[in-house]
Amino acid sequence: MTKDGATQAQPADRAEIVDAIATPEAALQRAVAVLAEGLPVAIPTETVYGLAADATRAEAIARIYEVKGRPRFNPLISHVSDMEMAAEHGVFDPLSRALAEAFWPGPLTLILPRSAGSTVHDLATAGLPSLGLRMPDGVARQVIAAFGRPLAAPSANRSGGVSPTRAAHVAADLGERIALILDGGPSMVGLESTIVKVEGDRLRLLRPGGLDAAQIEAVAGRPLLRSSTAGATIEAPGMLASHYAPDAALRLDARDVAAGEALIRFGGAALPGEDTARLVLDLSPSGDLREAAANLFAFLKQADASGAPRIAIGPVPSTGLGEAIRDRLERAAAPRS
Known part of the structure; x- marks a missing residue:
């Protein structure tokens, strides 16, 4: 006490x-x-x-x-x-x-x-x-x-x-x-x-x-x-180029899946090769960006925990909340210091 x-x-x-x-x-x-x-x-x-x-x-x-x-x-x-x-x-x-x-x-x-x-x-x-x-x-x-x-x-x-x-x-x-x-x-x-x-x-x-x-x-x-944050003064959180990153490397806008990769896709559409993926997750099978946003970080953690050396990210729209989802994914995929 x-x-x-x-x-x-x-x-x-x-x-x-x-x-x-x-x-x-x-x-x-x-x-x-x-x-x-x-x-x-x-x-x-x-x-x-x-x-x-x-x-x-x-x-x-x-x-x-x-x-x-x-x-x-x-x-x-x-x-x-x-x-x-x-x-x-x-x-x-x-x-x-x-x-x-x-x-x-x-x-x-x-x-x-x-x-x-x-x-x-x-x-x-x-x-x-x-x-x-x-x-x-x-x-x-x-x-x-x-x-x-x-x-x-x-x-x-x-x-x-x-x-x-x-x-x-x-x-x-x-x-x-x-x-x-x-x-x-x-x-x-x-x-x-x-x-x-x-x-x-x-x-x-x-x-x-x-x-x-x-x-x-x-x-x-x-x-x-909007303005580029490259080289900009850090005025707020989330402006670092590399952020939100799992241990595994990320491959964005994937149109297919390599054997052993984990896949996170959007909208319910299967990608060629996903039958050889270590794990397949869909941010929102119905294409709901709110559902996708709510699932994003949990799915990144789940894919990372699968042991896959790389996570393939299927295309995500850049409209609405998709802008924020893509921002997080691009920073997660950025080169790390």
């Missing part, structure tokens, strides 16, 4: 998993106790599972970077429970506020100037004058509200690897490095948040994600501008 009666966090080699659906109050209390010690907690969000820690404490944020092996020039998103908390840390222009009101809670991150009174630590923003803010839905939002401060929370996996969409994924990757995992079931969206930034009259897409760009454009009344 600590002096305030909270339970001391368990050693990192015995990660505790608490069912946040069956025992929500116990899960919240346990999470708040561990977060108060400056330790990270794996929490479920509608996008992917996040590795959350107090965004206002340097040592807590440092532990996120250490657990993940994440480069410290790569900023973290700060997650809030309501607009009042968001306004304490970010300066909202009219368009950013309209987008927040339309899509929060949900899979949208806004890059905003930091407010003068923000207590989010420089480590979370990688020293940038801006910060990323998101209001997640479900268990994560409840944890933030109970804790009372923003939580920095990148995906709960080792840096550069495949993002987790189930508590079991977190346990397999980080179970020996953290004290607590809240199990909220499978992530509903399955892709990280869409990240946008307002620049005067321009609205720029920094990372496609779980919110369709067309929905953002409909609210904004203007196009969402």
